[in-house]
Amino acid sequence: MARMDLMGAPNFRDLGGCRGAGGGTVRPGRVFRSEALARLTDEDLRRVAALDIGLVCDLRAADERQRAESRWPAGRAARTLYSARADALAAVRISGWRERIADPAFDAEAARQWILGAYAAMPRLFAEVLAELFAALEGPASPVTLVHCTAGKDRTGFVCAILLFALGVSRDDVFENYLLTRARCPPAELVRGLLGDELEGLPPRALDALLVMADVREEYLMAALDCIGRDFGGIDAYFRVACGLTAAGHAGLRMRLLA
Numbered sequence: 001m002a003r004m005d006l007m008g009a010p011n012f013r014d015l016g017g018c019r020g021a022g023g024g025t026v027r028p029g030r031v032f033r034s035e036a037l038a039r040l041t042d043e044d045l046r047r048v049a050a051l052d053i054g055l056v057c058d059l060r061a062a063d064e065r066q067r068a069e070s071r072w073p074a075g076r077a078a079r080t081l082y083s084a085r086a087d088a089l090a091a092v093r094i095s096g097w098r099e100r101i102a103d104p105a106f107d108a109e110a111a112r113q114w115i116l117g118a119y120a121a122m123p124r125l126f127a128e129v130l131a132e133l134f135a136a137l138e139g140p141a142s143p144v145t146l147v148h149c150t151a152g153k154d155r156t157g158f159v160c161a162i163l164l165f166a167l168g169v170s171r172d173d174v175f176e177n178y179l180l181t182r183a184r185c186p187p188a189e190l191v192r193g194l195l196g197d198e199l200e201g202l203p204p205r206a207l208d209a210l211l212v213m214a215d216v217r218e219e220y221l222m223a224a225l226d227c228i229g230r231d232f233g234g235i236d237a238y239f240r241v242a243c244g245l246t247a248a249g250h251a252g253l254r255m256r257l258l259a
Contacts, residue, residue: 003184004032006047008039008071011152011184015160018177021168024258031137031145031257033160035152035185036060038068049073054143055136057129059155061086061093068150079143081136083129083155091118092154094194097213101206111209115154119223122158123231127242130162134245138252151190153181153216158224162243165235166250167257178221187214 004012012035016028032051040048056078058065064086072078090096091114100106100114137145147163149155157178164174191207191214192199199207225235232238239245245253 004047006034006044007041008044009034009037009152011035011181013180013184015164015177018164018167018169018173020164020258021254022258024168024254026164026167026169027257027259029144030142031147031160031163033152033156034146034148035156036064036068036148036150037070037072040071045071045073049076051146052076052144053078053146055079055081055145057081057133057145057147057159059083059086059126059129059147059149059159061089063087063095064093064150078146079136081129081132083126085125085128086155088125089118089121089155091115091213092149092151094150097195097210098198101202101209104205106209107205108208108212111212115213115220116223118154119158119220120227122155122224123228123238123242126155126159126162127238130159131243131245133159133163134166134239134243134249134253137256138245138249139256142256151185151194151214153185153190153214154220157181157216157221161221161224162235162238166239166245167254175218175221179216179218182216187211190214 006012013033014028015031015033016026018026020026058080136143147156147159161174161178164177191210228235228238232241
């Protein structure tokens, strides 16, 4: 889980290093995760170019992509996967935050329930893009991959958690990786970075709600996993039924990404 220390993407990191199935280890340099790429510096771009990324899984909605276009190394082509259903998750988008905090009744507990509901919806909303991601990674041309969204914590956190589970990483290690975002991007810093001057004059009720939505909590990811257990009967059934991951594909995924 090596950190890249990019100036414009402080949460950009390598998923490699976790212990996976059969005593293997997730290969370093194969899958990375990050927040949005719009603020990458020229030096950041040089470092990203050296990673030889061939596939980008951009989980942002269309309006987010238009508002903050990704910077990418010149001359480095990468195929991009998009989620066709990303627009449905207003709770993890800044535009949704702006709308909700204007409601005088929207407080920290309302924000918490909204985020929990969003995570519970993720298994179905992201099944299609996970199927595409697995299909790309399981084959002989398995590309170096980057998964990202806007803040790099909710959508990216869910998709990367599911990928790590598919590689046989333990629940404790999956949660450790997920929660690492909180240490690297504390909620207060994330809110300031995303909303800046818009925070001036907001009532304490709205600020408290924003901090809840900007947080990374074990209960958030658990809401998604509880949904998987309830609706699909467990993570293995979710891989097979929702994501179309066959036994051969699952074996191929582990062969490509575990050392």
